[in-house]
Amino acid sequence: MIKQDIKKILSSEDEKISTREAYGRKLAELGEIDKNIVVLDCDLSKSTRTAIFAKKFPERFFNFGLAEANMMSAAAGLATMGKIPFASTFGVFATKRACDQVSISIAYPRLNVKICATHTGISVGEDGATHQAIEDAAIMRSFPNMIVISPADGTETRKVIDEIYKYNGPCYIRLCRGNSPVLFNDNYEFKIGRGVKIMDGDKATLISAGFTTSITLEAAKTLEEEGIEVDMINMASIKPVDSEMIIESAKKTGLVITVEDHNVIGGLGSAVCEVLSEKYPVRVIRLGVQDKFGSSGSPAELIKAYGFDKDSIVKTVRENIPA
Amino acid sequence: MDSELKKKLQEKAKIIRQDIIEMLCEAGSGHPGGSLSIADVFSYLYFSGILNINPDNPSDKYRDRVVLSKGHACPVLYATLAEKGFFDKSHLKTLRKYGSILQGHPDMNKTPGVEMTTGSLGQGLSCSVGMALGARLDDLNINIIAILGDGECAEGQVWEAAMSASHYKLGNLVAIVDKNGLQIDGFTKDVMNSEPLADKWRSFGWEVFEIDGHDFDEIDYSIKSALSIKDKPVCIIANTIKGRGVSFMENVCDWHGKAPSEEEKEKALCDICNLKLED
Ligand SMILES: Cc1ncc(C[n+]2csc(CCOP(=O)(O)OP(=O)(O)O)c2C)c(N)n1
Ligand SMILES: [Mg+2]
Numbered sequence: 001m002i003k004q005d006i007k008k009i010l011s012s013e014d015e016k017i018s019t020r021e022a023y024g025r026k027l028a029e030l031g032e033i034d035k036n037i038v039v040l041d042c043d044l045s046k047s048t049r050t051a052i053f054a055k056k057f058p059e060r061f062f063n064f065g066l067a068e069a070n071m072m073s074a075a076a077g078l079a080t081m082g083k084i085p086f087a088s089t090f091g092v093f094a095t096k097r098a099c100d101q102v103s104i105s106i107a108y109p110r111l112n113v114k115i116c117a118t119h120t121g122i123s124v125g126e127d128g129a130t131h132q133a134i135e136d137a138a139i140m141r142s143f144p145n146m147i148v149i150s151p152a153d154g155t156e157t158r159k160v161i162d163e164i165y166k167y168n169g170p171c172y173i174r175l176c177r178g179n180s181p182v183l184f185n186d187n188y189e190f191k192i193g194r195g196v197k198i199m200d201g202d203k204a205t206l207i208s209a210g211f212t213t214s215i216t217l218e219a220a221k222t223l224e225e226e227g228i229e230v231d232m233i234n235m236a237s238i239k240p241v242d243s244e245m246i247i248e249s250a251k252k253t254g255l256v257i258t259v260e261d262h263n264v265i266g267g268l269g270s271a272v273c274e275v276l277s278e279k280y281p282v283r284v285i286r287l288g289v290q291d292k293f294g295s296s297g298s299p300a301e302l303i304k305a306y307g308f309d310k311d312s313i314v315k316t317v318r319e320n321i322p323a
Numbered sequence: 324m325d326s327e328l329k330k331k332l333q334e335k336a337k338i339i340r341q342d343i344i345e346m347l348c349e350a351g352s353g354h355p356g357g358s359l360s361i362a363d364v365f366s367y368l369y370f371s372g373i374l375n376i377n378p379d380n381p382s383d384k385y386r387d388r389v390v391l392s393k394g395h396a397c398p399v400l401y402a403t404l405a406e407k408g409f410f411d412k413s414h415l416k417t418l419r420k421y422g423s424i425l426q427g428h429p430d431m432n433k434t435p436g437v438e439m440t441t442g443s444l445g446q447g448l449s450c451s452v453g454m455a456l457g458a459r460l461d462d463l464n465i466n467i468i469a470i471l472g473d474g475e476c477a478e479g480q481v482w483e484a485a486m487s488a489s490h491y492k493l494g495n496l497v498a499i500v501d502k503n504g505l506q507i508d509g510f511t512k513d514v515m516n517s518e519p520l521a522d523k524w525r526s527f528g529w530e531v532f533e534i535d536g537h538d539f540d541e542i543d544y545s546i547k548s549a550l551s552i553k554d555k556p557v558c559i560i561a562n563t564i565k566g567r568g569v570s571f572m573e574n575v576c577d578w579h580g581k582a583p584s585e586e587e588k589e590k591a592l593c594d595i596c597n598l599k600l601e602d
Pocket of ligand 1: 042043044066093097356357358360393395396442443444445471472473474475476501503505506507565579
């Protein structure tokens, strides 16, 4: 059941927006209140939506062209000068092309760089494997000092950007290309390290983040109609993850299913497993990309083919709860 | 170049351009601008007979290798490979669809004739360096041709590759830069100026030719010269027009990564048909 206290933060509008668009708009707003905010991009500002900021504050926008490694270390340099750099490109390039630069120039010295990467997951669609970040959260999560946040909708994205703006340190924000339903209204509050439980049940725990949260919520509603009530948690904060909430729910349900548009190795599913295997071992089933590269296709086709569409989630719960 | 051959290459370029437009319209997404700008070079590479490329023997160890480092321009490669006979043309309409052999960016394991998986810009020249080194180790007298974008040349890795190619005196390696002056966020000179580009390649130890990338005589002369230079790598800077052949796409930034609608397709095909060719 949708939790009573949660209803006041859920959106009642029938609206859709991509998290990259919400990011671009929010960034342009923040630019107004703080002159120290600078934005960096690598020839993708139209796609990452940093172009909105660039248009408003051209003197605080730096296009590095096709040179992601250079951009990341330059962002680190700007941070040492007291600036607040937001560095954007696609997830694949932010985390893989510029991997060592992010690790050594940004994470290790714990510099205040906000890496906001768009086009993550196979939901990128037609561009195919080379442009679908399925390992970005895993890479970023493994860097000490780096926090990793994967917002589910436009509202959560705005709130996340507000929070990380106030937070002093390196962060990786995992944004998406495609439109997704607005789940939360403006009353919603995001806190680093906190999940939000949307539905309450005792048969299983569903945990998701990012693009898959709205799909998982739909699955949970379908299950409820069948009389299977589950805990449904949105865990935008992949690192630090909300251990308390995960353990509490696992204690109640005894079965946890994670859903993510990411390789099941190293992302949200792994983060949940790490918590539970040490503190309260229960069975965890990880839905997501099963250690395969992505491919071309429409986002909906791919999500179905890779096995984390609504039907696959419902089926997994149905087949694995105790009879 | 003899006029018979030139006519043939112009004809092939026309077919390649038409197929690019048709397949992108069908796919509903993809990259027309940078595909059209390099279509004449592709026509020359695959249909002039200059390279040893045989669709009946795609794994011939003596074949020449063409590496499309600017992988987003794969429609030009797919159209060329289909026209050459590497696979049936019916595949072109499956571009970017789920299960297709024609992925949004080149996949060497899915598409016959594709020599290297690319799409993350900046890597193809390094892969070509490896191929050239391997060919030399095995005494294979073959050519490796890498096609790069001018925006792509901002990647540091391109210059790491350039340095290693001249260090190892890779006379079997040719880089062709599709200098169409545009990338995604605007003109290359505004986004990240790479000029003087020819001087950069020269200073990295390469022989450089600067040509009109839509003039078959200049393409012919420069590639023949490049293949005859055996003591160092050669860079051909092909000055091109992004979107070449389609009036409303020419030199328009927005047509980097957008598919034509049905209506735009008709107009584009018409333009390509009427493209004025010099003799
Ligand atoms: C490493 C990397 N960064 C960013 C991109 C996204 N991207 C695709 S095409 C492109 C612009 C390429 O410009 P250019 O090399 O000039 O190609 P062309 O004009 O020939 O299309 C960009 C930024 C990419 N594919 N790879
Ligand atoms: Mg270009």
